[in-house]
Amino acid sequence: MKRFFILFFAIVATTAVWAQTPEWQQQLDRLDEEADQLYEAKKWKKLVANQEKYRKIIMAQPDSVRMDYLWDTDLAGNFYYNLACWKSLAGDKSGALKTFEYYTDRVIDKEEINLTNIKADSDLDAIHNEARFKSCMERLTAWGDYKQKLKDAKQYHSGLIPDGMKFKYMSPNNPDLVRLREHFKLDSVAGAGDEISKIKNLLHWVHDIVRHDGSSNNPEVKNTIAMVELCQKENRGVNCRMMAQMLTEVYLAMGFKARFVTCLPHDLVSDCHVITTVYSCTLDKWLWVDPTFEAYVMDENGVMLSIAEVRERLRTDKPLQINENANWNNRSKQTKEHYLDYYMAKNLYYLQCMEMARFNAETVTEGQTYRYITLMPYDKINSKSSAVGWHDLRVCDDKWFWQSPYED
Known part of the structure; x- marks a missing residue:
């Protein structure tokens, strides 16, 4: 107890x-x-x-x-x-x-x-x-029984996407991303190894550069440079949403395609979770990376998995494992049973991303648009939800939601 x-x-x-x-x-x-x-x-x-x-x-x-x-x-x-x-x-x-x-x-x-x-x-x-x-x-x-709710969720349905709708990603040549890359010497952080090692090194860096504090208020300026400086100045942390945005910016600055993903439960009563997804050209798929817990998820052979793959494996009871060093604030080791079977099984019913992955994505800026796209089971598209507002664009096409960012 x-x-x-x-x-x-x-x-x-x-x-x-x-x-x-x-x-x-x-x-x-x-x-x-x-x-x-x-x-x-x-x-x-x-x-x-x-x-x-x-x-x-x-x-x-x-x-x-x-x-x-x-x-x-x-x-x-x-x-x-x-x-x-x-x-x-x-x-x-x-x-x-x-x-x-x-x-x-x-x-x-x-x-x-x-x-x-x-x-x-x-x-x-x-x-x-x-x-x-x-x-x-x-x-x-x-x-x-959150895992059972996930198993009971209806399937997705392809083909119901507005014409011309597509996720967008800020170019690494953007001046703000160039400044971020140089400010934190991210090339050195990423290292000279292969693509997967760089993805893991950058995940580790964000996990350690600030601490997680789920009860903290979001700062007004929500970019990596500003948030790291604020946390150091005020000896504070940030919540999972801010950490995921930081990691997304870091990946974008290093030339990866990435976006932060709000993982939502069927019934939102108090808690959800926000992680990052980054596209691996080596594996030709999106990968699950969670800076709050320095976590990524693998199959029985140690191959890194996407959010979509983890969700489906939870639904079908297929093998899953998390990295050995997954932890919270370098204080609390994570287990597959708690992190995936309980916590994330609860939080994978709906998945939400911003249409544009960019620097300062949620900082209130004059003239900047903020559009959110939520992936939902087919039968929930027109349903009232405690987790998903009517102002969000609702889609049920998982193939579109997770398509390669390099597809035309």
């Missing part, structure tokens, strides 16, 4: 000293400290009482206060999941079932879940055979 309660639910006033902190908040801080100790000591009954008191204090606050601190009027699902686990460990089967039912209602249609972890969690063993628990698991599976 993942223990999120200490960091996720701790309410901290970052700008106020203790004396200025509201009494209810001071109580929560004390309960957090106590919960740490109770958890380490495995005093489950006392931990349950601690968390029930924590919730009572939170829920006694006005809606406006809860919205300020929780971004919602209720605690997130993980709070109730952990509470159900601790009630189960404390021998309170009835309470555990009731709380697990509340958790189920709380997350469905609202929050993402890790179904694999829930199924494997021994903390809930005491209620696994209960009909009420099984009913909850059926509902949670229908909501949170």
Whole structure:
């Protein structure tokens, strides 16, 4: 069981000293400290009482206060999941079932879940055979089995593309890209090896030049030079979207065709992911490259794969592997099971790119146009989606979406 309660639910006033902190908040801080100790000591009954008191204090606050601190009027699902686990460990089967039912209602249609972890969690063993628990698991599976949702997605359909529509790529001779190449000495970064080694070296460079921070605000100026300087100046990171844009610019500057790809789930409740795709002339296909996790994906023979190939292999349960050094911020090693089977299986339902791959792609600039093209299963083209707006150009022709940039 993942223990999120200490960091996720701790309410901290970052700008106020203790004396200025509201009494209810001071109580929560004390309960957090106590919960740490109770958890380490495995005093489950006392931990349950601690968390029930924590919730009572939170829920006694006005809606406006809860919205300020929780971004919602209720605690997130993980709070109730952990509470159900601790009630189960404390021998309170009835309470555990009731709380697990509340958790189920709380997350469905609202929050993402890790179904694999829930199924494997021994903390809930005491209620696994209960009909009420099984009913909850059926509902949670229908909501949170992201890989099955991907498998159930309808096929694409070719031939439905407006005449003249084509992805465009900024020339490496563009002055901004030339400046980028020279500023960071990208020729040296790429090295003198073959095409694939250059692609990997540039991926590694972007992964290491800034850190990933998914909660950071996007900078006003969104190009590689500006973002690296900002991160160094303010000791901050950028989110996956900015990292993917940086890597896209770096590839463009080095003469590759590349674009950043927003990978979207069927139901967007909180999270998506953005990676880069770069065209390999050696392999004659687009490749999956993810600067957030320094990750690329391979088949059983170690051949790098495209986003389209990874998506289809997930749908058909064919072998996949990720590179050994895939990691988050050089701190957390990635596994195929979490990165692909859970996280990216969730985020490969819809795929979105900008029509023009360029320097400063999403910096607000007078006179610059911003058009997004989203690849969707055929049956979703005219459907309302929480992930895809009506203002985007929707297509279902995957062959067109992934055609070689060198085709006429």
